[in-house]
Amino acid sequence: MHRWFRSTCLLFAVLVAGCAPPAAQPGGVARAPEGTLLRKVQDRGKIVIGVKYDVPTFGYLNPRTNQLEGFDVDLGRAIAREVLGSEDRAEFTQAKSADRIPFLNAGQVDLILSTMTANEERAGQIDFTDAYYVAGQSLLVRNGSTVNGIGDLAGRTVCSVTGSTSEANIREKAPRAEVVLFGTYSECVQAMDSGRVEAVTTDDIILLGFANEAPDRYKVVGGQFTIEPYAGGIAKNNPELLQAINDALKRIKASGEWKRIYERNLKGVAVPAEPPVDWREVYRMRPSGA
Ligand code: GLU
Numbered sequence: 487m488h489r490w491f492r493s494t495c496l497l498f499a500v501l502v503a504g505c506a507p508p509a510a511q512p513g514g515v516a517r518a519p520e521g522t523l524l525r526k527v528q529d530r531g532k533i534v535i536g537v538k539y540d541v542p543t544f545g546y547l548n549p550r551t552n553q554l555e556g557f558d559v560d561l562g563r564a565i566a567r568e569v570l571g572s573e574d575r576a577e578f579t580q581a582k583s584a585d586r587i588p589f590l591n592a593g594q595v596d597l598i599l600s601t602m603t604a605n606e607e608r609a610g611q612i613d614f615t616d617a618y619y620v621a622g623q624s625l626l627v628r629n630g631s632t633v634n635g636i637g638d639l640a641g642r643t644v645c646s647v648t649g650s651t652s653e654a655n656i657r658e659k660a661p662r663a664e665v666v667l668f669g670t671y672s673e674c675v676q677a678m679d680s681g682r683v684e685a686v687t688t689d690d691i692i693l694l695g696f697a698n699e700a701p702d703r704y705k706v707v708g709g710q711f712t713i714e715p716y717a718g719g720i721a722k723n724n725p726e727l728l729q730a731i732n733d734a735l736k737r738i739k740a741s742g743e744w745k746r747i748y749e750r751n752l753k754g755v756a757v758p759a760e761p762p763v764d765w766r767e768v769y770r771m772r773p774s775g776a
Contacts, residue, residue, distance in 0.1 A: 513571030515730045524569075524726035527596055533570060535562040536581025536595040540672035542695030543751055544601050547580075554578055557751040558599040561618060564743055565597070565718075568734030582669050584649025587611050590721045597731065598719035601692060603651045604765035608719070613728055615718035616735050617765040618744070620758070621689035622710025623655050626696055628678060628703060633685050635708035639663035645674035645683040652688040655712045671696070675704075689714050691752065698754075715761060715768035736763075 518524035527533050537558045538545030544556040559578065566576035581589050581600045589595045590612050601621070604614040625644070627633045633642065640662035646653045648667050656665055666683050668674050674686040675696050686693065690710055697704045718735075720728055738744050739760050748757050762768055 513567070514569055515733070518726045518730075522726045523596065523721070523724040524730055527727065528570065531570065532575050532577045533562075533566050533597060534577050534579060534595045535566075536586060536589050536598045536600050537562060537578050538582070538600050538670075539580040540670050541601060541692050542699055543691055544695070545599075546695075555751070557619065557747055558601065560747045560751065561738070561744075562597070562599050564738050564747070565599075565731055565734045568737055569730050582649075583647045584669065586649070586719060590719055593721065596720065596727065600719075601689060602716060602719055603689075603714040604717035604719075605651065611722075612719045613722050613724070614765055615720065615728060615731050616763045617715045617717045617761040617768060618735060619691075619716040620761045620768055621691045621714040621716060623652055623687060623712040623714060624690035624693055624706050624710055625708040626675070626678070626686040626693040626704050626706055627684065629705055631684065631705075631707075633707065636660045636711055639685065642685065643683040644685045644687050645677050646687050647671055647674065650688060651712070651714060656687050659711055679703075691755075694752075694755070713768060713772050715765040717765045 514528070517528055537554065537556070539547040539554070541556065545554065545558045546556045547554055562576045562578065563573040567573045579595060581595060581598055583600070586598045586600055586602055587608065590598055604617065625633065625636070633639065636659050639660040643664045643666055644656060644660065645666045645668060646656055648669060653665065653667060656663065666677065668677065671686065671688055671692055674683065677683045678686055690706060693706045697706050718731060720731070744760060745757055762771070
């Protein structure tokens with residue numbers, strides 16, 4: 487009776503696909519149930535990822551090669567490989583700071599990897615993956631500037647980007663500075679070049695990218711005065727996609743690929759310990775915020 491049941495079920499499984507376990511995509515994760523965002527991504531064969539296009543270290547459309555490069559781009563390709571079986575299944579689109587949450591909530595992108603700080607306020611609007619980097623806010627000034635830290639900003643112009651934590655932080659930490667806002671950090675750097683602003687403020691690793699491109703013109707000063715744990719963003723209520731990306735991130739970290747991505751994109755910056763999995767833990771570890 488038992489053996490009969492097993493062989494009948496086996497035959498049934500062969501005849502009716504629905505009885506078989508979900509087939510794995512070649513090299514990717516098992517097919518997700520119909521109606522889920524992960525299944526939609528699988529059926530499309532592409533994961534649409536929003537990245538920066540003007541941030542040399544993390545998301546940069548290199549005008550010399552016309553190729554996208556940076557930590558977020560490499561990480562996006564590795565996630566596409568883990569989830570969909572090939573790095574070529576990552577499709578990138580530009581997501582400026584203020585566009586990140588609206589793009590997710592409009593379904594325009596599946597994943598944001600755009601130097602995005604995970605925090606409680608944003609976690610009310612979108613879900614965050616595991617943490618994959620920890621930055622801190624700092625200042626970029628022209629060589630020769632007398633600005634050495636946030637204490638020197640009173641009465642001076644400082645540029646940041648709409649929709650960033652950097653904007654909110656600088657208003658709180660340097661309330662007497664005059665904050666000028668643009669949509670991208672490269673516009674801020676141009677504004678400093680033209681003399682419109684005296685400093686640019688955002689995450690140190692973004693500023694370092696600009697300083698490394700032109701060390702004869704700019705320098706990063708003032709140390710880290712906030713803490714910015716980066717995590718991927720996805721639209722709320724998509725547990726299958728969230729799980730698949732977190733599993734991918736775990737494998738990417740465990741295999742040493744995270745470290746290789748770091749070294750490739752942040753040349754000359756010592757590789758730190760991997761960030762804790764839970765971005766909230768980063769704030770608990772450094773409660774002072776810097
Ligand atoms: N990490 C900060 C944020 O998410 C600043 C960098 C950015 O605007 O991308 O807002």
